[in-house]
Amino acid sequence: MPAGQLGTPLTPNGRALLTLVEQDVALIRDGAAAHDRFGEFPVETFERFLDDGVMAGTVPAELGGTGVSCLADVATVLAAVAEADASTALALHVQFSRGLTFAYEWRHGSPPVRALAERLLRGMASSRLVVCGAAKDHHTAVTRLTPDGDGGWLLSGRKTLVTLAPIATHFLVHTQKAVEGEPVTLAAAVIDRSSPGLTVLPEWDGLGMRASGTCDIVFEDCPIAAEDVLQREVIGAHSDRTLAGQTVSSITMLGIYAGVARAARDIAVAAATRRPTAPPAAVRALVADIEANLYTLQSTAAAALANADELNNDLSGDLDERGRRMMAPFQCAKLAVNRLARSVVNDCLTVVGGAAYGAAHPLSRLYRDVSAGWFMQPYTYVDAVDFLSGQALGIDRDNNYLSYRANTAAAH
Numbered sequence: 001m002p003a004g005q006l007g008t009p010l011t012p013n014g015r016a017l018l019t020l021v022e023q024d025v026a027l028i029r030d031g032a033a034a035h036d037r038f039g040e041f042p043v044e045t046f047e048r049f050l051d052d053g054v055m056a057g058t059v060p061a062e063l064g065g066t067g068v069s070c071l072a073d074v075a076t077v078l079a080a081v082a083e084a085d086a087s088t089a090l091a092l093h094v095q096f097s098r099g100l101t102f103a104y105e106w107r108h109g110s111p112p113v114r115a116l117a118e119r120l121l122r123g124m125a126s127s128r129l130v131v132c133g134a135a136k137d138h139h140t141a142v143t144r145l146t147p148d149g150d151g152g153w154l155l156s157g158r159k160t161l162v163t164l165a166p167i168a169t170h171f172l173v174h175t176q177k178a179v180e181g182e183p184v185t186l187a188a189a190v191i192d193r194s195s196p197g198l199t200v201l202p203e204w205d206g207l208g209m210r211a212s213g214t215c216d217i218v219f220e221d222c223p224i225a226a227e228d229v230l231q232r233e234v235i236g237a238h239s240d241r242t243l244a245g246q247t248v249s250s251i252t253m254l255g256i257y258a259g260v261a262r263a264a265r266d267i268a269v270a271a272a273t274r275r276p277t278a279p280p281a282a283v284r285a286l287v288a289d290i291e292a293n294l295y296t297l298q299s300t301a302a303a304a305l306a307n308a309d310e311l312n313n314d315l316s317g318d319l320d321e322r323g324r325r326m327m328a329p330f331q332c333a334k335l336a337v338n339r340l341a342r343s344v345v346n347d348c349l350t351v352v353g354g355a356a357y358g359a360a361h362p363l364s365r366l367y368r369d370v371s372a373g374w375f376m377q378p379y380t381y382v383d384a385v386d387f388l389s390g391q392a393l394g395i396d397r398d399n400n401y402l403s404y405r406a407n408t409a410a411a412h
Contacts, residue, residue: 004302005295006258008074014073017057017066021077024048025084032085033372035211036365041166042088042211047129049092056125058099060106062313063118064125069103071248072305073314075255082259082318083266086369087211089256093166097249098131098172099124104248108315112227116190119168124158131190132168133249134159135402142406143175143219145187153177153224155189155197157358158216165215169193173219173234174402176235186402189224197222208368235406241303242400243323244311246378251308251330256302257341257373261297264366265290286347293347297340302377304333328391329398331384331407338373338381345370 009015028045042258049055050380058074059065068074074096082089091300098120105117123129136159137143143157162171170192177187191198197220204214233239272279272287279287311322345367349356356363374381378401390397398404 002317004306005298006072006079006255006302006305009070009073009076011068011070011073013061013066014070014076015052015179017068017073018077018080020052020054020066021081023052024054025080028081028088029084032087032211033360033362035085036087037210037359039206039210041091041213042085043167046167050128050130053125054092055095055128055130056099058096058103059121060103063106063121063122065099067352068181069100069312070119071100071252071309072302073303074100074252074267075258075301078252079259079262080369082256082264085211086256086260086366086372089259090209090212090253090372091164093253093256094132095124095130096252098133100252101189101245101249102131104245116227116230120190129170130164130168131170131172132162132164134162134171134173137163138216143173145175145177145189145224147179147221152226153189153229154389155191155219155222155224158218160216161214162217163209163212163214165217166202166213168200170195170324171198171217173217176406177229179229183234184406185234186400186406188230188232189292190228190230191219191222191224195222207371208365209372210368233403234402236398237400237403238396238398239320239403240323240327240399241319242403243327243378244319246401247308247323247326247330248312250376250378251333253307253373253376254305254333254337257337257370258298258301260366260370261341261344264345264348264363264370265294267353267366268362283351286351290344290347290351293340293344297337297344297356298358300333300336300340304329324391324399327378328388331379331388334379335381335384336374341370341373 009018056065057068061067076095078089090366102121105113106275138158141158144154145153148154172191175187175189177185199218201216227411308326311326349363383401387399
């Protein structure tokens with residue numbers, strides 16, 4: 001595969017992780033249709049990932065993991081999984097993302113934060129910890145931390161679209177911290193699945209990514225120890241340094257949609273070449289467009305990942321500017337990848353013909369899965385337009401989508 005195409009990992013650790021994943025790709029592909037049809041999370045796949053050390057892929061080697069820190073390598077691994085099943089890749093991304101962000105906290109956080117991050121990372125490597133991020137509030141509730149009166153906290157609210165939830169042992173919950181007489185701040189609380197007051201609602205019946213284990217989580221006065229709370233910014237602070245962490249947490253998802261597009265392309269080309277006569281001119285034109293769009297998609301994603309990798313460990317300059325320099329190329333690439341991936345899959349449907357419109361055809365699943373990219377933060381399409389146009393036009397706005405959403409919710 002040409003350079004810049006998310007085909008070969010750049011580091012030895014990345015190549016080792018891809019090798020681990022590739023041994024399960026055939027089994028993932030074989031089970032994908034049934035898991036999608038019934039909306040079932042592939043527990044057996046993730047048990048193998050835990051057994052083989054895949055789930056500790058982004059845990060630093062010093063703490064017992066494979067030590068993959070190159071974002072382009074993580075995206076490459078996710079692309080390989082997504083070619084077999086995008087739902088599995090999306091769920092795996094959640095664990096990889098926690099490893100990447102906790103590793104940053106372990107290296108650069110305050111002593112209490114480093115201690116928490118190390119505890120979780122070691123657990124991911126040796127104790128089969130699975131940590132989900134829970135960012136989006138359900139429309140019926142705002143998730144908040146309030147003091148318990150003994151130095152700890154109580155967590156209440158409801159989160160939606162929490163992926164990998166069926167096997168999560170812990171949740172990293174993005175929340176508001178409300179203390180009487182103080183400004184409301186953002187925080188992230190780590191909570192054990194067994195905590196009293198926590199309920200997982202397995203009600204996901206999505207259009208796509210149906211086997212990703214995406215659920216709602218309800219919190220009712222869940223006790224949280226003080227050392228398990230990560231302090232973030234005051235709501236409305238307009239702190240762009242947070243954009244760096246949000247980029248690292250999410251940019252590797254570009255690999256998922258590259259993998260979906262590659263899988264669709266292979267199905268369409270195989271269908272065209274099986275025909276007893278040469279494909280008509282219209283089919284050949286579509287195939288040429290598919291090839292060009294897939295190349296552009298992968299090259300764009302690779303460029304944004306290279307930019308993020310270059311800046312990821314550079315803390316020498318203005319951290320707000322660093323955040324913008326990481327997020328802006330990511331968002332340009334995300335818009336391009338979302339458009340091009342959907343175009344590729346749609347053209348592949350046309351090449352294959354009416355057979356692909358049946359629910360049992362693999363292109364039907366890919367067509368539904370590829371649309372999920374438009375709804376992923378950061379940013380959704382609407383937020384991405386606001387951010388990129390604001391950067392180009394010099395419009396001052398709160399670019400931290402968690403802070404912006406909290407402010408918007410308070411206003412209503």
